[in-house]
Amino acid sequence: MSLYTRFTAHLNAVLDALEAEGALPAGLARKSVTVEPPRDPSHGDLATNAAMVLAKPAGTNPRALAEQIVGKLRALAEVESADIAGPGFINLRLTDATWRAELDAIHAGGEAYGRSSSGAGVTVNVEYVSANPTGPMHMGHCRGAVVGDALATLLEAIGHRVIREYYINDAGGQVDVLARSAHLRYREALGEDVGAIPEGLYPGDYLVPVGQALAAEYGDRYVGAPEQEWLATFRAFAVARMMDMIRADLALLGIHHDVFSSEAELQAAGKPEAAEAWLRAHDLVYDGVLEAPKGETPEDWEPVELPLFRSTKFGDDQDRPIRKSNGSWTYFGADMAYHFQKAQNADQLIDIWGADHAGTVKRIQAAVAALTEGRARFDVKLIQMVRLLRDGEPVKMSKRAGNFVTLADVVREVGKDVVRFTMLTRKADAQMDFDFAKVVEASKDNPVFYVQYAHARISSLGRRAEEAGIALPQPDLSLLGTQELELVKLAAQFPRVVEGAAQAREPHRIAFYLNDLASAFHGWWNLGNDNPRARVILADDPAVTSARLSLSRGIGQIIRNGLALMGVAALTEMQ
Structure with missing residues (x-):
């Protein structure tokens, strides 16, 4: 139990006692009651809005x-003082012994410190990446991949069962283009001079080995054959090879999915028809005519009766067709069925989408609300694109990829950990620049370096104490001063940050917190530059050294735990 969870329990016990005494009506909702750090640290260590939230429904003055409330909180052994601020906010200052005990708790918790079971019993499906299987992963996919993977890990950290899912869009026209592109490379592998890649086909060199594999598998059987004879075969073959490439690219980032769902298999299994039947049975699909396009009506537009989903009933701005005029499924119709399938095995759904899909959010939210009858929480996280720079200049495209920079090339140049950490240094819906020079810069302005450097410094301390021949006694944490305890207070916020980041679906909060913690640690460390007695290692004072080492290792544990949530290794040495 974290310190914040413990004090929430203390506060609830106080409120229970006031109810038992008749000072508060029984059964008041406490959902909005919080225990958190005050905005101004000078006000204390913890603050609660309990009196402000409960006074009105209780019919009393805040x-x-x-x-x-304060009268009872002051009786707690962990509380040094409790004061009322303004109209009724309560500020608590905790004893030094409480913070020393929290440092012990960090050591005792180890890798588990910051984790909880608050999400136990709830399964969450996180669908991320889901790139079209038409080529290698590029940096346009990278940010969503990292955000989705870190979010999945965060949700596991608070006790959720998590399903990591990838949706393979293998039923659209783009996979037919892939098959035709592979057929061209197949003919090339058999000795034909195919010349320049025709407009409309995928030009990347990554299809050369696919063509060679097709040639080895089928010989010249399909060289002059009509398209209908080889299209389905080449499509399946090429998609399988592309997915192997995509899995390998994701593995470079340490990303592995539990489930790969195929759109083609979904449709072959009749899942869209099942979803439509369910919706019709609940009067949520009807046959109707779409309104004419707003503005100037195209000459070729004519009213056509289509099956329409009543998405306006769930907050959308118009009802949406689930089939086209030729009877095939719209992208929305197939996507709706896919989400219906996911909801069979999860209590909550999260989709990680590129920001270019923002216009479809309302309709799919409406579909999920309808198909789950409002039972499943559904969130869509929109991810802004990343602009690649080298010394401030846009990066040239990759010849191998055809028209983009591959994820594999970037990871091989700067490393998995740098890529993953950098992708989490801004909110997902904010624009991001990824400058190859800056992300590896040894500077406090580079959060990747700054956090890793803090951990490497901490890792060096044990070696330095050993080299100095200091016989370390058991840590006496009473030797820690005010500034050291301020570090403990910041470290103790980690479980609360993890919980908040998971609930808000915002893994970037971990990176922000680690940067703050690293900054505070470096600030404390640097005191020793001006005052030798402020250094961690004091050869002539083993007791203080032991206490400061204990503090440093506690901070190191928090950094490791936070980096683990981000999928980043904690370095023990900096090159």
Whole structure:
């Protein structure tokens, strides 16, 4: 149990006692009651809005209720002082012994410190990447891949069962283009001079080995054959090879999915028809005519009766067709069925989408709300694109890929950990520049370096104490001063940050927190530059050295735990 969870329990016990005494009505909703750090640290260590939230429904004055709450909180052994601020906010200052005990708790918790079971019993499906299987992963996919993977790990950290899923869009026209592109490379592998790649086909060299594999498999059987004889075969073959390439690219980032769902298999299994039947049975699909396009009506537009989903009933701005006029499924119709399938095995759904899909969010939210009858929480996280720079200049495209920079090339140049950490240094819906020079810069302005450097410094301390021949006693944490305890207070926020980041679906909060913690640690470390007695290692004072080493190792544990949530290794040495 974290310190914040413990004090929430203390506060609830106080409120229970006030209810038992008749000072508070029984059964007041406490959902909005919080225990958190005050915005201004000078006000104390913890703050609660309990009196402000409960006073009105209790029919009392906030300050009067705060007086009653404070009276009981002051009796806690961990509380040094409890004061009322403004109209009824309560600020608590905890004893030094409480913070020393929290440092012990960090050591005792080890890798588990910051984890909880608050999400136990709830299964969450996180679908991310889901790139079209038409080529290698590029940096346009990278940010969503990292955000999705880190979010899945965060949700596991608070006790959720998580399903990591990849949706293979293998039923659209783009995979027919892939098959035709592979057929061209197949003919090339058999000795034909295919010349320049025709407009409309995929030009990347990555299809050369696919063509060679097809030639080895089928010889010249399909060289002059009509398209209908080889299209399906080449499509399946090429998609399988592309997915092997995509899995390998994702593995470079340490990303592995539990489930790969095929759109083609979904449709072959009749899942869209099943979803439509369910919706019709609940009067949520009807046959109707779409409104004419707004503005100037195209000459070729004519009203056509289509099956329409009543998405306006769930907050969308118009009802949506689930089939085209030729009877085939719209992308929305197939996607709706896919989400219906996912909801069979999960209580909550999260989709990680590129920002260019923002216009489809409302309709798929409406579909999920309808198909799950409102039972499943469904979130869509929109990811902005990443602009690649080298010394401030846009990076040239990759010849091998055809028209983009491959993820594999970037990871091989700067490393998995740099890529993953950097992708989490901004909110997912904010634009991002990835400058190859800056992400490897040894500077406090580079959060990747700054956090890793803090951990490497901490890792060096044990070696330095050993080299100095210091016989370390058991740590006496009472020797830690005010500034050291301020570091403990920041470290103790880690479980709360993890919980908040998971609930808000915002893994970037971990990177922000680690940067703050590393900055505070470096600030404490640097005191020793001006005052030798402020250094961690004091050869003539083993007791203080032992206490400061204990603090440093506690901070190191938090950094390791945070980096693990981000899928980043904690370095023990900097090159």
